[in-house]
Amino acid sequence: MLADLMKKSNYIIVYSGAGMSTESGLPDFRSAKTGLWENEDPAQVASTEAMNKDVERFFEFYRKRVLGVKDCQPHIGHELLAKWEREGIIQGIITQNVDGFHSVAGSENVMELHGTLQKVHCQTCGREYENTRYEEQAYYCECGGKLRPSVVLFGEMLPEETFMKATRESEQADLFIVLGSSLIVTPANQFPLIAKETGAKLVIINLEPTLFDGYADLVINDRKIGEVLEEADQQL
Secondary structure (H helix, E strand, O other), X not given: OHHHHHHOOOOEXXXXXXXXXXXXXXXXXXXXXOOOOOOXXXXXXXXXXXXXXXXXXXXXXHHHHHHHHHOOOOOHHHHHHHHHHHOOOOOEEEEOOOOOHHHHHOOOOEEEOOEEEEEEEEOOOOOEEEOHHHHOOOOEOOOOOEEEEEEOOEOOOOOHHHHHHHHHHHHHOOEEEEEOOOOOOXXXXXXXXXXXXXXXXXXXXXXXXXXXXXHOOEEEOOOOHHHHHHHHHHHO
16 A cells, blocks of 8 residues: 555655654653653753753763664665665655664655754854764864754754755655654644645554544554565565
8 A cells, every 4th residue: 555655656755753763773752661751851951951051961961862873773664765765766854863864874855853963063163073072072172162962952943944845845745654753743743734735645654543643544553664664665
């Protein structure tokens, strides 16, 4: 069914959430016992306030996250999306994830709504560095400014240019595929609805049901994303 919808479509946009990353071994944010926020209050540690007032705790939290990303790799699902983009089957990926795995796997038109842990930059002068600076606990720029991960912190707006591009791509899609998102986080969860309202077919692939399943033309629960995409690839 997924492959059939893909064959009939000319402009496919993919939207990925935490479920895409958990198949690579990364924890999500809200799961009991294993979620990143189970033991940490995000407003206390992953915020602009923490960076300004409790910087050592901020550095240590994000160092753990950078090391966690280094310990994992893109999975077959990421690789298939990159392959499909090269083949012209899909046109772009909107992602809530900050692991950077879509880009690592080779996807190019990736709209990272919440930024990426693959880079850090100076809060003062804006200079970019590899995330190895956090591995090495080298947290300061040559100008003396604090190096921060290139992600959206609590207390910050989503990047306007990326958000507007994601809106345009959603409006242009004739098939919109959601992979591993609970579709709870606003305003990012509006993109599937934007696509649907402008005429796209909507597919939601998530382990658990979402509040948007009623809008979807195809819902797949209780299956791994990589497995579903592999099956579709064999049928394309």
